[in-house]
Amino acid sequence: MFGDLDDLYQDIILDYSRNPRNFRKIESPPARVVEGHNPLCGDELTLYLLMDGDVVRDVAFEGAGCAISKASASAMTTAVKGKTRSEALKVLENFHDMVTSGNAEVFEDDKLAAFSGVHKFPARVKCAMLGWRALESSLSSTDDESGAGVSVEKKTITTE
Amino acid sequence: MFGDLDDLYQDIILDYSRNPRNFRKIESPPARVVEGHNPLCGDELTLYLLMDGDVVRDVAFEGAGCAISKASASAMTTAVKGKTRSEALKVLENFHDMVTSGNAEVFEDDKLAAFSGVHKFPARVKCAMLGWRALESSLSSTDDESGAGVSVEKKTITTE
Amino acid sequence: MPETTSSQKKNADAVDWRKLKKDFPILDQQVHGVPLVYFDNAATTQKPRAVIDSMSSYYLEDNSNVHRGVHELSNRATSAYESARKRAAEFINAGDTRGIIFTRGTTESINLVAQAWGDANFKPGDRILLTEMEHHSNIVPWQLIAERTDAELIYVPVTGDDGRLDLTRLEELLSRNVKLFAFTHVSNTLGTINPAAELCAMARKHGVTTLVDAAQSAGHMPVDVAEIGCDFLAFSGHKVCGPTGIGVLYVKGEMLEKLPPWQGGGEMISSVDFFKTSWNEPPYKFEAGTPNIAGAVGLHAAMDYLDGIGRRNIFEHDRELGRYAWRRLSEIPGIRLLGPADERIGLVSFLLKDAHAHDVTTFADQRGFALRGGHHCNQPLMRKLGVASTVRSSFYFYNDTDEIDRLVDVLIQIQKFFAG
Amino acid sequence: MPETTSSQKKNADAVDWRKLKKDFPILDQQVHGVPLVYFDNAATTQKPRAVIDSMSSYYLEDNSNVHRGVHELSNRATSAYESARKRAAEFINAGDTRGIIFTRGTTESINLVAQAWGDANFKPGDRILLTEMEHHSNIVPWQLIAERTDAELIYVPVTGDDGRLDLTRLEELLSRNVKLFAFTHVSNTLGTINPAAELCAMARKHGVTTLVDAAQSAGHMPVDVAEIGCDFLAFSGHKVCGPTGIGVLYVKGEMLEKLPPWQGGGEMISSVDFFKTSWNEPPYKFEAGTPNIAGAVGLHAAMDYLDGIGRRNIFEHDRELGRYAWRRLSEIPGIRLLGPADERIGLVSFLLKDAHAHDVTTFADQRGFALRGGHHCNQPLMRKLGVASTVRSSFYFYNDTDEIDRLVDVLIQIQKFFAG
Ligand SMILES: Cc1ncc(COP(=O)(O)O)c(C=O)c1O
Ligand SMILES: Cc1ncc(COP(=O)(O)O)c(C=O)c1O
Ligand code: FES
C-alpha cells in the first residue's frame, strides 16, 4: 500500500518501536553505560551492557528516538543477548552491511532482516545504527578492576 | 587608424609621456612632498609642491608610471602652476568629471581636453588621476610654522 | 515589523502567484511517483530561471577575474560584480556600497564580525548578548571568540512554546557590561518576527553594538538597515532565490573604518611588502582572494526578481499561508505547534503525537512533500522547549493553500500509521 | 615535476585540441570588433559547457540544502555534494575524503590553515618559511598570524630574472626554528615549477609542516599529494575550469585530528549547548554553514572534464605553447623575459622597452587580446626584480601557436607606437 515505506516500516519494526524490547535501565555498576548521540537529529540513546566475562549477560536501552532507532535498538538487544563479544560484533558488521546494501541474505529467517529496507533511505541509516554503535563502543570498553561499570560519557554516532 | 586607442593615446599624450614636463625634484623643505600610489598596478609617483601663500609657485613630479599617468601628471603641472589653491582644485574637479564622463566642454581649446578619451577605459581612470590626487592631498596639507615642507608619507590613490 | 496597509494589501492580491510558480522549473517534477511539494524554504529557496540563466550567461559570455584587469572581459566581470554590490546596497537600503561585503553566506558573515571585530573589541569579562532562539551560526562563532577573549555569553530568554523573546528582561540584560547584541530577525524554527528596530534602539541606548541575522527575513519581507539601525546585518544568497556560496555582510559606515581585516590575500591589500602590508579600502579590505563572481551575478538577478514581485507582497502572501497552515494543522488531534500564533513568517514547526519528526518527514517525502525534521540548528532552543526535534514546513510565494490541505491529509495518515 | 615519456607524448599529440576549444562558447566572440584571444588563464580559466550545464541542471532539478534533510531533493543535493568531494580526493590522489575541505578558493584555504592551525601552533620566535615568489594570498595570511603569535617570517630567495628558488639555502633556512614551510607549486608570475616533492621531503627531515599552494598547478599538470608528501595543499575551482566561489583545502590524515575548527556555525557541530559545543568529524568540522553546493557540482564536472583530456597531456600542450611563446617573444628587440627559459608552465611574463605594462595590455585589448598587466599579486617579488609591473600572457589547452604569432605582431606594433 505504501511502496518503499512498507519496506522501511515493516510490521515488526512498527511493533518494536511502539513496544520497545529491553527498554529499561540496568544498574550501573555493574553495567556499562554508553550514551549514543545522532548529530543529524539530536536524538540520544542510553545503552546498558552487562558482561559476564566475554559474554553479553544483559543489554537494555532507554531514550526517545525515531521508530527506526527504537526498533533497531530493540532488535539489537534481543539479537546479542547471550552472544560472545566477537559474535556480537560479527552480527553488527552483518547488520551494517545489510542496511547499507539491502542484501539480507545473512539474516534470512531472522527478525533483523526486517531492517533491509533501510538501505533505500540513506538519511536513515544512522538511525538504524544508533543502538548498534553504542553497543560497539560499550563492547570495546573494559570494566575496571573494582568490577564497576565503565561509563563512557557520550558517544557521538557519526559513522554509519 | 587605431579607433578608441587614438582617442586615448592622442599625440599630445604620447608626447607628454615620452617627454614629461616638470619631471624633476623640488627641494624639500621648502616644497611639500607627497607620494601617490596606484594599488591597481603598483605604480608610484612623487609630487613636489611649492606654495607661495595661497598660490602654486612651482610643482613637479617624478616616478615611473604608464603613459597616461605620466602625461596626465605633466599636464597637471603645467595647468596649475600660478593658480590659487581653490582654482587648482576646481580644475581637478573638472578634469575628474571629464575623464569619467568624456565631456570635454570645460577644457575646450585646452591641452587637458586630450584626456577625455580616458573615460572609455574605466580601468585607466586611476592612471589619469594619480598625479591629480597627489596634488589634492598636497594642497590639503599645510606647511608647518618653520616653513619646512610637509612630507605626507604615502598616499594611496584609491578613489578615481 | 512590516505593517499592512490596505493599498499594499491590494498589491499582494493583484500578483499572479500561480504564474510566478512557472518561473521555477524544479517545482514541476515528480518525486517517488507523485508531484513534488517543496516546503523546505527555510533551509534554502528554489531559484527562478532568470537567476540560473544569469549565471550561465556570465560564464558563456563575460567570465574573467575582477578588479586588476584592463581587458574587455575583465571590465565586464568587474562591472557585473560591482553592480551586484550596488544592487545589494539598495536591497537593504544601505545607502553606500562601501558597507556591502560579499561573503559565502550568513554564517561566514557572522564569523567575520566575531573574529575580526570581536577579537579586537572583546575584553575579559565583556558580555555578548544573544537570544535563546539563535541559529547555531549565530551562537558558535560567539562561543569561539568568547573563549579566545575571555568574554561571556548571556541570553535573552524565550518565553516558551509561543516562542517570543522575553523583552521585559532586555533592558536589564543590556546593562550588564554587554559589548554586542546579536539576534535573529526571524526565527528559523519558531517563525517569530523579532522587533529588530526596537531591539537595536534599546541596545544603542546602552552603547551596545548590534548584529542582525537576517537569513530568514531578507527574502521574505522588506529589510531596511536604516530603519532597523543595526551596526551589522547578515544574509545568504541561497535563501533569497539566489545561488549558494554567496552572502552579504552589511557594515554601518562608522563601523567600517574600525573593522580590522579578517582573511588576508589578493584584492584586500593596497601594498604588500615581505614583512608589512597596507590594506585596501572597504569593502575590498574584507574580500580576500577571487570572490564568487558568478554568485554575485546570480544574487543580483535574485534581488531583481524578488523586488519585481515586491517583498511586502511576498510577506503578506506567505503570512496568509502561515496562518492558514496554523489553522488547518490545529485540527490534527494531539499536534503541538510551536511559536507565536500570529506575527509570524510563513513557517510552522510542530510535533505529531506518536510519530517522531524524522519518521514524519521520511513518510511525507514518499508522498512528495519536502519537509524538514530535526533541530534546525537550534539545539539549545530545542532543549529548552524539551524536544529533540520538530517537523518544519516553511513556505514561499510559490506555495499555495491547496498544497497545505494535501499536507494535512498526509499528516493525518502518518499519525494513524504510527499510532497503530 | 612531470616527466615526458615518448608514449605520453603520443597521447598529447593525439588529442584534438581544436575540437576541445568548441567546448568553450565564450571563446567564440569578438571584442572591440576583432576575435577574442584569451591569454589571461592564470587569473581564471574559462568554463566548458559541461561545467556550466552541470550547475544549471543542479538548480533546475535537484537544488536543496544538504546533510540534515531526509527528503528526496535533500538526498540528491547531499549526494551531489559528497560525490564532488570524492572526486576532488581522486583529483589530487588524497585517498580519503575526510581530508577534503571545501572552501571559497585557495585564499580561503590558506587563511583556514593560518588562522586555525597557525594560531594553535605558532609560538613567539617560531619561524614561518615562505618563498620570495609567493602570491599575496600565501603571504598576507601568514603576516597576520605572525603578528598575532609573535612568530616571524623568513623567505627562500629567488635567484633573479630566471626566477628559481635558491635551494642551496633551503637546508639552512629550514633549520632556523621553522614550524611551517608554505610555497607555491607553480609561480603565477614567473611560470617556475618548484620541485614540490623534494621541498616537502627536505622540510619533513627537519620536522617542518608543509603547505603547497597549488592554485597554478592543479589545473595544469598532474598533482598528487601522496607523491608530493605535503601536509596541506590548496587550490581554486575557478582556475581548473570550474566555477568561482569554490576551492579545496587538502589536509593530510595525521593533521586532521589536530586541526582546530575555524569558522563556527551550522554543519560543523556535533552538539550545541548555550555555553558549550562539540565538533563534528572532519571534514564537516571545517565547513560551517550552507556550503557552495552548486559550486561543488560545477567543480566536479570540471575535474571530470580535465581528466578526460588528461592533465599530463594538458601540461605538455601548454609547455609547448610556453616554449614557443618564449622563442617568438625573444625576437622582439629590447624585450625582457622573466622566469626560467624551460621547466616552466605555459605562461610568460615580460616587459617591452618603452611601453608600460598597462599601456601594452590596454592596446592589446583593443586588438582582442586578453592579457594581464600589473604586479600579479606578487608585489614583493616585483620589487626584488626591480619592476612595478609586467605583462603576463598565460596559456591553456584551448590556445594555439597561431594566436601567439598574432600576439607577437601586435606587440611589435605596440613597441613602435610608444617608442614613437
Ligand atoms: C599562486 C597563486 N596562489 C593563490 C592564488 C589565489 O587564488 P584565489 O584568488 O582563487 O583564492 C592565485 C590566484 O590568483 C595564485 O596564482
Ligand atoms: C536564522 C538563521 N541564521 C543563520 C543561518 C545560516 O545561514 P547559512 O547556512 O546560509 O550560512 C540560517 C540558515 O540555515 C538561519 O535560518
Ligand atoms: S531520527 Fe534520530 S535516531 Fe532516527
Ligand code: FES
Ligand atoms: S598603470 Fe600604473 S598608473 Fe597607470
